[in-house]
Amino acid sequence: MANKPEDRILMAQIGAAHGIRGEVRVKPFGDDPLSFGDYGKLESEDGSRKFKVKRARVQKNVVVTKFEGVNDRNEAEALNGLKLYIPRERLPETEDEDEFYHSDLIGLKALDENKEQIGTVLALLDFGAGDLIEIAPKSGKSLLFPFTKAVVPVINLKEGFVEVHAPEGFYEEGEKEPEDGSTPD
Numbered sequence: 663m664a665n666k667p668e669d670r671i672l673m674a675q676i677g678a679a680h681g682i683r684g685e686v687r688v689k690p691f692g693d694d695p696l697s698f699g700d701y702g703k704l705e706s707e708d709g710s711r712k713f714k715v716k717r718a719r720v721q722k723n724v725v726v727t728k729f730e731g732v733n734d735r736n737e738a739e740a741l742n743g744l745k746l747y748i749p750r751e752r753l754p755e756t757e758d759e760d761e762f763y764h765s766d767l768i769g770l771k772a773l774d775e776n777k778e779q780i781g782t783v784l785a786l787l788d789f790g791a792g793d794l795i796e797i798a799p800k801s802g803k804s805l806l807f808p809f810t811k812a813v814v815p816v817i818n819l820k821e822g823f824v825e826v827h828a829p830e831g832f833y834e835e836g837e838k839e840p841e842d843g844s845t846p847d
Contacts, residue, residue: 670705670747671765673698679738680726686738687724688746691764695725701753704746713746762819771823772797781805783824797826807832 677687690698698704699715706712718727732738753763764786772781772795781799786809788794793809807813807826816825 669750670707671750671753671763672745673701673704673748674725674746676727676741676744676746677724678742679735682735683728684732684734684738685726685728686732686741687721688718688727690725695720698725698746699727701748704748707745707747709747711744762817766819767795767817767824770819772826773823775825775827777825780826795824795826 672691674688674690677689679685680687688698690696692698696718699718703712703714713732714730716728716730718725720726729741732741767783767786770783771779772783774780781797781804784796784798784804786793786795787806794806795809795814797805797807799805807828812827813829814824814826816823818824
């Protein structure tokens with residue numbers, strides 16, 4: 663029986679090939695960069711392909727990984743961009759209310775301080791300067807907020823929402839740049 667998408671946890675994404683012997687660069691999702699191989703075989707999104715980590719090592723901001731059965735650069739290049747999942751039941755339960763898996767938040771309603779819906783949680787992102795929560799509003803471009811306790815003080819998985827307190831001035835328009843290139847007096 664196929665797993666439903668919500669029964670699967672995104673563990674890593676394969677990037678470019680590394681060298682000529684079938685190694686690939688992998689971007690892991692999780693606290694420990696080498697833990698993505700700790701829960702058994704990883705699967706493609708549709709579950710049709712399975713990958714077992716043979717060895718992995720951290721190199722700068724990626725994990726150079728050798729998967730069983732991927733033996734040359736061409737095979738490795740064909741995997742570029744592939745997202746790797748595991749079934750949810752392989753992960754341990756979270757231990758306290760401030761702990762959760764990122765996938766638990768995706769799709770939750772995002773409410774403001776007045777409990778008005780501002781959108782839906784689209785993703786949790788990390789570009790190196792701290793986690794961000796991406797909210798898809800009913801219309802317009804998605805909104806990015808710092809994913810901190812001050813900005814997202816409430817995460818209620820049971821009722822299906824997060825509460826977002828936008829930083830002061832978040833929704834204000836900035837001053838327009840002069841079109842002639844001069845600076846304002």
